[in-house]
Amino acid sequence: xxxxxxxxxxxxxxxxxxxxxxxxxxxxxxxxxxxxxxxxxxxxxxxxxxxxxxxxxxxxxxxxxxxxxxxxxxxxxxxxxxxxxxxxxxxxxxxxxxxxxxxxxxxxxxxxxxxxxxxxxxxxxxxxxxxxxxxxxxxxxxxxxxxxxxxxxxxxxxxxxxxxxxxxxxxxxxxxxxxxxxxxxxxxxxxxxxxxxxxxxxxxxxxxxxxxxxxxxxxxxxxxxxxxxxxxxxxxxxxxxxxxxxxxxxxxxxxxxxxxxx
Amino acid sequence: xxxxxxxxxxxxxxxxxxxxxxxxxxxxxxxxxxxxxxxxxxxxxxxxxxxxxxxxxxxxxxxxxxxxxxxxxxxxxxxxxxxxxxxxxxxxxxxxxxxxxxxxxxxxxxxxxxxxxxxxxxxxxxxxxxxxxxxxxxxxxxxxxxxxxxxxxxxxxxxxxxxxxxxxxxxxxxxxxxxxxxxxxxxxxxxxxxxxxxxxxxxxxxxxxxxxxxxxxxxxxxxxxxxxxxxxxxxxxxxxxxxxxxxxxxxxxxxxxxxxxxxxxxxxxxxxxxxxxxxxxxxxxxxxxxxxxxxxxxxxxxxxxxxxxxxxxxxxxxxxxxxxxxxxxxxxxxxxxxxxxxxxxxxxxxxxxxxxxxxxxxxxxxxxxxxxxxxxxxxxxxxxxxxxxxxxxxxxxxxxxxxxxxxxxxxxxxxxxxxxxxxxxxxxxxxxxxxxxxxxxxxxxxxxxxxxxxxxxxxxxxxxxxxxxxxxxxxxxxxxxxxxxxxxxxxxxxxxxxxxxxxxxxxxxxxxxxxxxxxxxxxxxxxxxxxxxxxxxxxxxxxxxxxxxxxxxxxxxxxxxxxxxxxxxxxxxxxxxxxxxxxxxxxxxxxxxxxxxxxxxxxxxxxxxxxxxxxxxxxxxxxxxxxxxxxxxxxxxxxxxxxx
Numbered sequence: 001x002x003x004x005x006x007x008x009x010x011x012x013x014x015x016x017x018x019x020x021x022x023x024x025x026x027x028x029x030x031x032x033x034x035x036x037x038x039x040x041x042x043x044x045x046x047x048x049x050x051x052x053x054x055x056x057x058x059x060x061x062x063x064x065x066x067x068x069x070x071x072x073x074x075x076x077x078x079x080x081x082x083x084x085x086x087x088x089x090x091x092x093x094x095x096x097x098x099x100x101x102x103x104x105x106x107x108x109x110x111x112x113x114x115x116x117x118x119x120x121x122x123x124x125x126x127x128x129x130x131x132x133x134x135x136x137x138x139x140x141x142x143x144x145x146x147x148x149x150x151x152x153x154x155x156x157x158x159x160x161x162x163x164x165x166x167x168x169x170x171x172x173x174x175x176x177x178x179x180x181x182x183x184x185x186x187x188x189x190x191x192x193x194x195x196x197x198x199x200x201x202x203x204x205x206x207x208x209x210x211x212x213x214x215x216x217x218x219x220x221x222x223x224x225x226x227x228x229x230x231x232x233x234x235x236x237x238x239x240x241x242x243x244x245x246x247x248x249x250x251x252x253x254x255x256x257x258x259x260x261x262x
Numbered sequence: 263x264x265x266x267x268x269x270x271x272x273x274x275x276x277x278x279x280x281x282x283x284x285x286x287x288x289x290x291x292x293x294x295x296x297x298x299x300x301x302x303x304x305x306x307x308x309x310x311x312x313x314x315x316x317x318x319x320x321x322x323x324x325x326x327x328x329x330x331x332x333x334x335x336x337x338x339x340x341x342x343x344x345x346x347x348x349x350x351x352x353x354x355x356x357x358x359x360x361x362x363x364x365x366x367x368x369x370x371x372x373x374x375x376x377x378x379x380x381x382x383x384x385x386x387x388x389x390x391x392x393x394x395x396x397x398x399x400x401x402x403x404x405x406x407x408x409x410x411x412x413x414x415x416x417x418x419x420x421x422x423x424x425x426x427x428x429x430x431x432x433x434x435x436x437x438x439x440x441x442x443x444x445x446x447x448x449x450x451x452x453x454x455x456x457x458x459x460x461x462x463x464x465x466x467x468x469x470x471x472x473x474x475x476x477x478x479x480x481x482x483x484x485x486x487x488x489x490x491x492x493x494x495x496x497x498x499x500x501x502x503x504x505x506x507x508x509x510x511x512x513x514x515x516x517x518x519x520x521x522x523x524x525x526x527x528x529x530x531x532x533x534x535x536x537x538x539x540x541x542x543x544x545x546x547x548x549x550x551x552x553x554x555x556x557x558x559x560x561x562x563x564x565x566x567x568x569x570x571x572x573x574x575x576x577x578x579x580x581x582x583x584x585x586x587x588x589x590x591x592x593x594x595x596x597x598x599x600x601x602x603x604x605x606x607x608x609x610x611x612x613x614x615x616x617x618x619x620x621x622x623x624x625x626x627x628x629x630x631x632x633x634x635x636x637x638x639x640x641x642x643x644x645x646x647x648x649x650x651x652x653x654x655x656x657x658x659x660x661x662x663x664x665x666x667x668x669x670x671x672x673x674x675x676x677x678x679x680x681x682x683x684x685x686x687x688x689x690x691x692x693x694x695x696x697x698x699x700x701x702x703x704x705x706x707x708x709x710x711x712x713x714x715x716x717x718x719x720x721x722x723x724x725x726x727x728x729x730x731x732x733x734x735x736x737x738x739x740x741x742x743x744x745x746x747x748x749x750x751x752x753x754x755x756x757x758x759x760x761x762x763x764x765x766x767x768x769x770x771x772x773x774x775x776x777x778x779x780x781x782x783x784x785x786x787x788x789x790x791x792x793x794x795x796x797x798x799x800x801x802x803x804x805x806x807x808x809x810x811x812x813x814x815x816x817x818x819x820x821x822x823x824x825x826x827x828x829x830x831x832x833x834x835x836x837x838x839x840x841x842x843x844x845x846x847x848x849x850x851x852x853x854x855x856x857x858x859x860x861x862x863x864x865x866x867x868x869x870x871x872x873x874x875x876x877x878x879x880x881x882x883x884x885x886x887x888x889x890x891x892x893x894x895x896x897x898x899x900x901x902x903x904x905x906x
Contacts (some may be wrong), residue, residue: 043540118818139722
């Protein structure tokens with residue numbers, strides 16, 4: 001049988017980026033344990049609207065844990081208490097009757113709040129634009145099976161490629177670093193033979209953009225991996241750092257010999 | 263306006279139609295391309311790939327999406343895979359077979375020329391994606407792996423674990439990002455298109471609303487591409503993302519683009535059943551699960567509330583294996599869905615009751631785990647099983663999954679010719695937003711194929727041809743049509759904000775969705791459709807009198823966004839029902855209870871209905887004008903589909 005619960009929510013409300021913002025408290029009564037966390041917020045919002053109040057703004061889209069649009073800090077933890085679970089996939093059965101729940105947006109200098117729980121993650125797009133791709137125009141690709149990829153490499157690339165770009169890693173990091181995000185993309189592409197040509201340039205450019213966006217540095221807290229709904233491993237950060245060192249060496253070599261950037 | 267539906271499909275041998283057509287199309291000199299501006303709305307597989315490819319060619323591209331980043335478009339949620347006629351498995355696949363399967367699977371309601379082109383382009387898509395670094399599954403020798411998928415008897419589906427759509431979309435997104443950096447593409451995230459600007463009958467731009475600042479703006483261009491996805495969210499509950507909507511295609515329809523086969527909506531058989539009336543969406547689980555899972559319900563309705571483990575083998579009805587011995591659990595989607603509905607209607611559904619009915623059937627992996635071991639099953643479906651457990655709280659390694667059909671994809675969409683152009687010159691529709699390739703039923707793993715074929719390999723040619731041949735007058739924002747479109751959008755926003763009624767957009771949307779699901783869902787009949795056609799206009803009238811939207815238009819206002827989308831669904835939903843009523847036959851997903859074979863399957867009426875129903879907006883939502891594009895089948899002769 002379904003159990004229903006009564007909850008108290010402390011929700012961050014902020015009218016716009018320029019507004020100071022603050023917490024508001026709401027009752028969320030008669031919540032089914034089978035609801036998702038966002039469905040619980042839907043119910044609260046329908047009630048607020050019925051009372052003529054402005055609903056709580058929050059981002060979500062696919063609601064099946066893959067688009068990366070949703071993301072709330074729930075009781076201080078990005079995406080809430082469950083491992084490997086996005087906010088939209090968190091269900092109320094993990095809460096109890098009478099619970100008080102604090103709900104906040106991602107907190108990071110590089111992710112300004114736009115309204116309530118909605119933040120601007122455009123910085124992630126700009127990092128990808130700086131180099132998170134393989135340069136191949138439509139039409140110029142060789143036959144797909146012409147380049148065998150060892151299965152372990154393909155599998156590892158896929159482990160990294162699973163990143164959904166939600167930004168929980170940044171929200172969890174005491175330094176608000178985006179290293180796990182950058183490492184995931186750099187590793188996905190850098191592990192594959194197709195991605196070798198641009199491997200070191202890519203790493204250099206993505207990290208430079210990350211710094212420019214105002215993300216902090218990685219000091220090995222590993223909170224990012226814990227918060228990551230796709231369980232992206234911090235070993236990819238070590239890989240990124242190795243590539244970054246090599247990228248710097250290659251650059252130096254080219255400067256010394258006057259060669260191209262290869 | 264007198265509409266003439268010219269498919270512009272080339273004639274002659276089907277194998278060389280696209281090649282000949284490509285040669286006949288006009289080209290834009292590389293040095294001149296940057297002088298042309300192309301708007302692409304939507305950043306899923308079709309829009310993302312299209313905008314990136316046009317950017318690579320040197321066009322000046324404006325790319326719009328309602329999400330906060332182009333990477334989040336709902337193509338990302340496709341799990342199972344992408345078809346391509348590579349015949350890597352040496353199991354008899356070919357371009358012709360993929361073409362044949364697609365035409366037949368669509369129950370002979372698609373245009374042969376388009377489908378053949380799609381099958382041809384499938385091969386290049388895989389090459390393109392691998393080159394971009396899409397980490398497809400591989401065999402131990404390092405070559406690409408394939409699997410058989412939903413109704414196919416060959417293994418032609420490429421996949422990246424259960425996240426194929428995600429990986430393909432990220433490939434397109436990264437190409438788009440590269441062009442953004444290169445300056446050929448300008449990206450507008452969190453921007454919603456609210457109208458098309460048509461000047462002297464030609465599409466010349468769009469009106470958008472910045473979803474953060476609320477600013478309403480006009481963007482002008484030489485061509486406009488709508489790659490805005492399907493309208494499955496008309497049902498409220500569907501597997502679409504919450505934000506998916508029909509506004510772009512509906513606004514285009516109202517501006518003269520003819521809407522084709524709106525009643526062709528695909529219901530996907532393997533979704534997690536609704537748990538309660540608060541349900542906000544339904545979650546699909548890849549139908550690749552049907553490769554190893556066995557579908558059953560209890561033989562006796564009395565067993566339905568029992569723990570499935572206590573139901574003996576002899577008391578289980580593996581109804582798909584029983585009715586369709588050669589295809590078994592792998593029958594096409596429409597058939598699997600309908601049979602699930604039928605057994606639940608008989609009172610043999612399982613799971614908890616919602617509104618007094620158990621709507622669920624078991625998808626059981628017990629035998630597969632026994633045969634292959636839990637490890638193998640985990641390797642194949644681990645992420646899907648985890649997702650199922652997160653949502654339901656049940657462990658599918660121990661307890662059979664419960665599944666039920668849900669709206670998933672819309673085969674209907676804007677009518678386009680072979681050049682993907684709608685009936686409004688300069689306005690193109692690509693991917694799920696058009697109607698062109700899937701007929702009355704889409705095969706599994708073919709949506710990704712179509713989106714990318716349109717985006718990477720069709721749009722770049724047809725847009726060039728259009729720009730090279732169109733005589734476009736110079737216009738700017740002071741043009742009367744631009745001003746008028748802006749004023750109309752602003753007026754509509756003001757209206758939505760000022761009704762001051764009692765009901766929320768969601769409450770109207772749920773009610774509309776219920777009407778359409780019940781009367782224009784998995785099974786339809788004239789009486790039900792006529793009933794829906796009375797209810798929907800009444801509900802629409804109430805909507806415009808009793809809607810409640812708080813906040814203002816000059817800020818991020820999600821209630822206002824929803825209200826605008828529901829307003830358009832209220833009209834689109836009516837057209838679906840009208841189309842379903844007018845098509846007095848069954849075909850593919852469109853199952854009219856009056857037209858059924860003795861075996862209970864959809865019974866087509868080719869002599870009267872072998873056409874595309876293309877509806878023109880007449881100015882009165884309830885009185886659209888029907889145009890017909892008759893379909894010819896020169897290669898795949900229409901037969902009654904049989905999967906027994």
